[in-house]
Amino acid sequence: MSTRGTPALLTLRRVLLDLVFPPRCISCHHPGEWFCSECRSHVHHIAPPICRRCGQPLSDGTCAQCRRMPLHLDGLRAVAFFEDPLRQIIHRFKYESRPELGRSLACLLDEYLIENPLPVDVIVPVPLHPQRERARGFNQSLILARELASRKNLPLWYNVIERCRLTQPQVDLNLPARFENVRGAFQVVGDVQERRILLVDDVCTTGATLDACGLALKESGACSVWGLALARGR
Numbered sequence: 001m002s003t004r005g006t007p008a009l010l011t012l013r014r015v016l017l018d019l020v021f022p023p024r025c026i027s028c029h030h031p032g033e034w035f036c037s038e039c040r041s042h043v044h045h046i047a048p049p050i051c052r053r054c055g056q057p058l059s060d061g062t063c064a065q066c067r068r069m070p071l072h073l074d075g076l077r078a079v080a081f082f083e084d085p086l087r088q089i090i091h092r093f094k095y096e097s098r099p100e101l102g103r104s105l106a107c108l109l110d111e112y113l114i115e116n117p118l119p120v121d122v123i124v125p126v127p128l129h130p131q132r133e134r135a136r137g138f139n140q141s142l143i144l145a146r147e148l149a150s151r152k153n154l155p156l157w158y159n160v161i162e163r164c165r166l167t168q169p170q171v172d173l174n175l176p177a178r179f180e181n182v183r184g185a186f187q188v189v190g191d192v193q194e195r196r197i198l199l200v201d202d203v204c205t206t207g208a209t210l211d212a213c214g215l216a217l218k219e220s221g222a223c224s225v226w227g228l229a230l231a232r233g234r
């Protein structure tokens with residue numbers, strides 16, 4: 001397992017925690033949910049028209065960046081821009097070890113796919129390097145992917161791809177350096193032949209990490225690979 005405890009134990013832990021500390025909205029502190037419907041209505045969703053490859057807002061076709069340097073992914077999509085209140089929730093989820101928030105966040109991924117279906121039949125989370133996962137205690141992408149797979153009734157394949165090299169944090173790098181930094185950082189260790197894969201991550205900026213995973217999966221025979229992130233930078 002890549003998280004601490006089995007899914008059943010994690011669910012039990014969540015139920016107990018909710019009893020002791022009833023949920024309050026992370027953003028507005030209203031009791032009832034971790035991310036209340038009022039705050040959810042303020043999420044800045046990314047809706048079509050978008051670049052058909054990278055998913056950035058665009059009036060028609062493929063953007064200049066994708067024409068110059070096409071992604072290996074069949075397409076990259078994000079639910080919303082990385083702005084408050086969504087940014088606050090993702091930060092708590094990720095950096096303050098709040099895996100229970102993953103359920104509210106996966107709900108956004110689910111709603112996005114209902115509105116914008118993608119041709120996929122397997123869900124794969126972007127892996128963390130084992131050293132980073134030990135430090136954080138969980139892989140945020142796995143939590144999102146697991147919740148999404150259960151909502152969509154699709155198989156979750158969390159061990160078909162590994163991060164075999166510890167990379168520098170992408171945040172410190174410019175665009176070409178981000179693609180260079182993650183090149184060859186992933187290794188496929190399962191059979192993905194002929195599969196149509198949906199890669200799930202929490203936040204993307206250039207899409208370099210998702211793209212490096214996509215390339216590795218395609219080189220191992222995946223038939224198509226789409227990337228889906230909760231949020232992306234502008």
Ligand SMILES: [Zn+2]
Pocket residue numbers: 025026027028029030035036037038039040
């Ligand atoms: Zn709220």
Ligand SMILES: [Zn+2]
Pocket residue numbers: 051052053054055056062063064065066067
């Ligand atoms: Zn594009």
